Amino acid sequence: MGKLNIPVYLDYSATTPVDERVAKAMMECLTLQGNFGNPASRSHVFGWKAEDAVTEARANVANLIGANPKEIIWTSGATESDNLAIKGAAHFNARKGKHIITLKTEHKAVLDTCRQLESEGFEVTYLDPEDNGLVDITKLADAIREDTTLVSIMHVNNEIGVIQDIGAIGALTRSKKILLHVDAAQSPGKVAIDVDAMNIDLLSLCAHKVYGPKGIGALYVRRKPRVRIEAQIHGGGHERGMRSGTLATHQIVGMGESFRIAHEEMEAENARIEKLRDRLYDGLKDMEEVYVNGDLEQRIPGNLNISFNFVEGESLMMSLKDIAVSSGSACTSDSLEPSYVLRALGRNDELAHSSLRFTLGRFTTEEEVDFTIKEVRKAVEKLRDLSPLWDMFKDGVDLDTVQWAAH
Amino acid sequence: MAYSDKVIDHYENPRNVGKLDADSENVGTGMVGAPACGDVMRLQIQVDDNGVIEDAKFKTYGCGSAIASSSLVTEMVKGKTLDEAAAIKNMEIVEELALPPVKIHCSVLAEDAIAAAIEDIKAKREKKAESAA
Numbered sequence: 001m002g003k004l005n006i007p008v009y010l011d012y013s014a015t016t017p018v019d020e021r022v023a024k025a026m027m028e029c030l031t032l033q034g035n036f037g038n039p040a041s042r043s044h045v046f047g048w049k050a051e052d053a054v055t056e057a058r059a060n061v062a063n064l065i066g067a068n069p070k071e072i073i074w075t076s077g078a079t080e081s082d083n084l085a086i087k088g089a090a091h092f093n094a095r096k097g098k099h100i101i102t103l104k105t106e107h108k109a110v111l112d113t114c115r116q117l118e119s120e121g122f123e124v125t126y127l128d129p130e131d132n133g134l135v136d137i138t139k140l141a142d143a144i145r146e147d148t149t150l151v152s153i154m155h156v157n158n159e160i161g162v163i164q165d166i167g168a169i170g171a172l173t174r175s176k177k178i179l180l181h182v183d184a185a186q187s188p189g190k191v192a193i194d195v196d197a198m199n200i201d202l203l204s205l206c207a208h209k210v211y212g213p214k215g216i217g218a219l220y221v222r223r224k225p226r227v228r229i230e231a232q233i234h235g236g237g238h239e240r241g242m243r244s245g246t247l248a249t250h251q252i253v254g255m256g257e258s259f260r261i262a263h264e265e266m267e268a269e270n271a272r273i274e275k276l277r278d279r280l281y282d283g284l285k286d287m288e289e290v291y292v293n294g295d296l297e298q299r300i301p302g303n304l305n306i307s308f309n310f311v312e313g314e315s316l317m318m319s320l321k322d323i324a325v326s327s328g329s330a331c332t333s334d335s336l337e338p339s340y341v342l343r344a345l346g347r348n349d350e351l352a353h354s355s356l357r358f359t360l361g362r363f364t365t366e367e368e369v370d371f372t373i374k375e376v377r378k379a380v381e382k383l384r385d386l387s388p389l390w391d392m393f394k395d396g397v398d399l400d401t402v403q404w405a406a407h
Numbered sequence: 408m409a410y411s412d413k414v415i416d417h418y419e420n421p422r423n424v425g426k427l428d429a430d431s432e433n434v435g436t437g438m439v440g441a442p443a444c445g446d447v448m449r450l451q452i453q454v455d456d457n458g459v460i461e462d463a464k465f466k467t468y469g470c471g472s473a474i475a476s477s478s479l480v481t482e483m484v485k486g487k488t489l490d491e492a493a494a495i496k497n498m499e500i501v502e503e504l505a506l507p508p509v510k511i512h513c514s515v516l517a518e519d520a521i522a523a524a525i526e527d528i529k530a531k532r533e534k535k536a537e538s539a540a
């Protein structure tokens with residue numbers, strides 16, 4: 001440990017670098033000397049070898065979530081998995097009912113899929129989370145109707161890192177005989193998943209948030225009791241007809257290896273990352289007017305989403321040019337709206353515009369955290385000196401009483 | 408998003424940051440935008456008896472382009488008469504800072520800030536003229 005890599009990467013929830021061990025395994029599946037065959041080729045050793053590699057990867061992915069390898073369907077990523085799960089289940093069960101329940105803080109891959117279904121005549125309830133980002137189970141129970149066929153709730157939120165109580169949600173949906181889909185793109189290696197204990201029917205995964213490659217993911221589809229979905233991509237009948245297309249051996253091997261490592265190293269890694277995250281928060285929390293977004297306890301170790309009141313997020317990122325983070329602000333003409341996730345928590349727009357998301361990961365060091373604390377404090381101070389809102393706050397003006405010329 | 412060198416220069420070395428006495432009869436204050444929209448500009452001009460802007464100060468809450476636009480505007484208005492300042496168009500700011508299309512609203516806000524500051528000082532002066540009459 002003990003290295004400062006500039007620029008400092010603190011955006012692990014956007015994507016992660018591929019672990020060297022994963023890259024090595026992948027590179028062995030490409031060239032003539034390597035394992036390049038088509039796993040669907042049944043007539044020769046090239047195909048068999050590739051199939052063996054895919055089988056091993058499938059077992060590694062299944063193992064991390066407590067599933068049977070037969071329940072894993074390869075896809076191109078969590079976006080495709082979300083589409084396949086939600087559209088596939090909604091369409092298959094359309095005769096039973098056309099009502100779906102989801103959460104306002106879901107990833108766009110879920111929300112936009114639900115929007116699409118609405119345009120096809122489905123009805124969708126978008127639940128509000130509580131102010132800490134978590135679902136109130138009684139509100140979910142109240143939203144369930146006779147014609148509800150599917151509930152889609154994410155496990156770990158990508159912006160604020162809060163962890164939903166999927167076990168409690170699964171107990172409810174199972175008792176009502178409603179399917180539960182869980183977007184777990186952000187979970188592997190950070191929080192345990194057990195599809196049986198949690199009564200999950202469909203679960204979306206991807207590799208690139210877990211030190212695996214981009215462009216590969218998986219959908220868990222329960223076999224007992226059997227969950228049926230309509231395929232969205234048709235062709236050679238791969239993946240038991242649920243997702244056709246030649247399997248990308250190198251990508252799959254990469255995902256398998258990344259999940260194997262995540263499963264093995266999860267405990268030690270989380271302990272280390274949590275310490276760093278707490279160090280980061282401790283280094284910032286004594287500043288005036290800083291607010292953590294989302295529950296601090298029910299949260300993955302690597303996430304700190306924090307608002308620096310009276311400072312706009314995008315300008316803050318501009319000051320932090322040696323640190324890669326993301327912001328809940330979006331100051332562009334196509335979207336003056338700040339993060340819909342923070343707004344759904346009931347955060348006012350000012351605080352949403354003033355937010356930064358730091359996500360720490362496998363290669364984050366103490367030196368990088370200390371550097372970040374120093375830089376952030378300097379930048380916030382500079383921008384507050386520039387901020388008319390800070391002036392007003394310091395003069396005791398209540399900004400909520402000011403008549404703003406909204407534009 | 409990549410910023411132009413000029414935006415970065417104004418952002419890193421903002422000109423004329425500060426506050427003038429808003430109650431002074433020679434000072435016009437324009438505050439535009441809203442915190443909920445992610446940008447608020449406060450532009451203040453100090454005007455001499457001949458209607459020439461002799462000083463300008465700003466503070467801005469907003470993205471880098473908003474900060475750069477207001478910083479630039481303080482430079483542009485100094486030495487101008489109120490009428491000349493009122494004639495400044497947002498496209499001049501866009502060109503000078505090489506703002507991309509998604510940031511044009513920052514320049515519009517800066518133009519609005521000039522107009523609001525001018526309106527404020529004119530209103531003050533009319534009021535003074537009325538009470539003198």
Ligand SMILES: Cc1ncc(COP(=O)(O)O)c(C=O)c1O
Binds near residue numbers: 080157158184215
């Ligand atoms: C919660 C969540 N769902 C879905 C996705 C989309 O995943 P992918 O990039 O693999 O399509 C992401 C990542 O951006 C995510 O964080």
